[in-house]
Amino acid sequence: MRLTTAVLPLAAFASAVQHDGAQIPLEPSTILPSEPLTLDTIPLLGYGTWNLKGDNVSEAVSWAIQTGYRHIDCAAAYGNEDKVGKGISDGLLKTGLKREDLWVTSKLWNDHHGTNAPESAIDTTLKKLGLTYLDLYHMHWPVSQSTFGTNTIEYRDTWAAMGLLLEKGKTRHIGISNFDPEQLKDLLNHTSHPPSVHQMELHAYLPQIDWLKFHEDHGIHVTAYSPLAGTNPTYNYPSDLEPLLKNPVLRKIADKRGCTPAQVALAWGMGRGTSVIPKSQHKEFIDQNFGSLECVLKGKDVEKIDKLGSAKHRFNNPSKGWKVELYKGLEGV
Ligand SMILES: NC(=O)c1ccc[n+]([C@@H]2O[C@H](COP(=O)([O-])OP(=O)(O)OC[C@H]3O[C@@H](n4cnc5c(N)ncnc54)[C@H](OP(=O)(O)O)[C@@H]3O)[C@@H](O)[C@H]2O)c1
Ligand SMILES: *[C@@H]1O[C@H](CO)[C@@H](O)[C@H](O)[C@H]1NC(C)=O
Ligand SMILES: *[C@@H]1O[C@H](CO)[C@@H](O)[C@H](O)[C@H]1NC(C)=O
Numbered sequence: 001m002r003l004t005t006a007v008l009p010l011a012a013f014a015s016a017v018q019h020d021g022a023q024i025p026l027e028p029s030t031i032l033p034s035e036p037l038t039l040d041t042i043p044l045l046g047y048g049t050w051n052l053k054g055d056n057v058s059e060a061v062s063w064a065i066q067t068g069y070r071h072i073d074c075a076a077a078y079g080n081e082d083k084v085g086k087g088i089s090d091g092l093l094k095t096g097l098k099r100e101d102l103w104v105t106s107k108l109w110n111d112h113h114g115t116n117a118p119e120s121a122i123d124t125t126l127k128k129l130g131l132t133y134l135d136l137y138h139m140h141w142p143v144s145q146s147t148f149g150t151n152t153i154e155y156r157d158t159w160a161a162m163g164l165l166l167e168k169g170k171t172r173h174i175g176i177s178n179f180d181p182e183q184l185k186d187l188l189n190h191t192s193h194p195p196s197v198h199q200m201e202l203h204a205y206l207p208q209i210d211w212l213k214f215h216e217d218h219g220i221h222v223t224a225y226s227p228l229a230g231t232n233p234t235y236n237y238p239s240d241l242e243p244l245l246k247n248p249v250l251r252k253i254a255d256k257r258g259c260t261p262a263q264v265a266l267a268w269g270m271g272r273g274t275s276v277i278p279k280s281q282h283k284e285f286i287d288q289n290f291g292s293l294e295c296v297l298k299g300k301d302v303e304k305i306d307k308l309g310s311a312k313h314r315f316n317n318p319s320k321g322w323k324v325e326l327y328k329g330l331e332g333v
Contacts, residue, residue: 040135043070044275044293047071047072049061050075051078053080062094064087064286068290071275072103073105074129076140077107081106085130088129088130105135107140110144111147113145115160117161123170135172136171137175138177138197143322144158155176176198176199178326180329181328181330182329196220197221202274203228203229204268206314223275224277227265227266227277227278228266238313241311256301268301
């Protein structure tokens with residue numbers, strides 16, 4: 001059985017930016033989760049859920065679905081999958097959409113690597129999210145954390161176990177996150193089902209052009225996390241780097257094209273063929289970010305934004321704390 005699962009980006013529902021309940025759902029797939037998947041579509045604009053907390057998490061997720069987002073990015077490690085799940089069911093109820101109209105991603109945490117643990121991890125995630133299957137299940141990091149808290153680079157056995165989750169219909173695609181080139185090449189050398197998607201940090205300050213090209217050449221879709229650069233307050237901005245949304249280059253383009261700087265940042269990411277998954281717990285930002293689907297950039301805008309890439313700044317790197325080497329050979333390390 002061929003388990004390779006290519007993913008095609010889908011942005012065609014841009015016209016669904018409506019708040020009166022008239023929604024244009026995704027083309028429902030006729031492929032059953034238990035069948036070999038050869039083709040599927042990931043909406044280019046998704047909604048991130050890391051750091052969604054407090055008493056209106058479900059409301060924010062539901063609002064995102066009502067706004068038009070059809071792709072929700074979750075993870076066991078975010079500690080909020082039960083509330084996110086309530087938001088998903090509420091969003092479906094309010095829009096009249098069905099489960100299969102959404103693309104739901106989650107991620108396997110480092111403490112459930114190995115041969116048996118991934119299945120119990122996805123079962124817990126599905127139960128919390130209130131779903132019977134995921135569209136995409138990522139290995140969050142190529143790192144296995146032991147019960148004593150020590151970390152090692154391990155992904156081959158875990159990946160094989162994730163392949164079985166595909167066969168069992170618990171997820172329709174499997175992917176990786178935060179791998180470096182050597183790890184991905186090694187994985188590709190040791191598996192019959194390459195990852196459908198690689199989720200990694202990407203934004204105008206960390207464009208990783210060559211790394212992106214490698215994925216294109218291998219038919220692996222890329223999802224950009226932290227697409228607004230270090231806007232998420234858990235990150236620290238170095239004093240010599242202008243916050244991306246305040247960057248004069250971005251602001252000028254935004255003014256010219258009638259967009260906001262955040263919309264420009266997201267439109268630039270989608271224009272490169274990557275999906276982007278901005279997170280916000282505020283209705284105004286959730287709406288504004290969705291509007292990025294209608295922010296049209298010109299070639300010269302893109303050239304100017306590309307120049308910001310010389311900053312090569314990576315915000316997310318737990319390497320020191322975990323005592324493992326990460327991102328070897330990549331930008332911003
Ligand atoms: N695979 C991985 O290891 C990994 C790592 C990091 C992130 N992710 C995923 O990627 C998602 C996005 O990344 P992220 O959460 O790090 O950062 P982000 O989406 O780039 O930025 C989120 C921050 O920007 C603010 N914001 C959102 N829209 C805005 C706007 N239009 N104008 C001004 N501020 C705005 C949000 O504020 P409010 O929320 O207060 O509105 C929040 O503080 C995560 O939620 C998660 O799903 C995955
Ligand atoms: C959630 O609560 C925060 C804090 O009160 C508020 O600023 C935000 O607008 C709320 N978000 C939603 C989606 O209701
Ligand atoms: C993968 O296999 C190819 C072909 O056998 C080999 O040249 C390459 O060094 C391998 N890469 C890794 C990272 O193992």
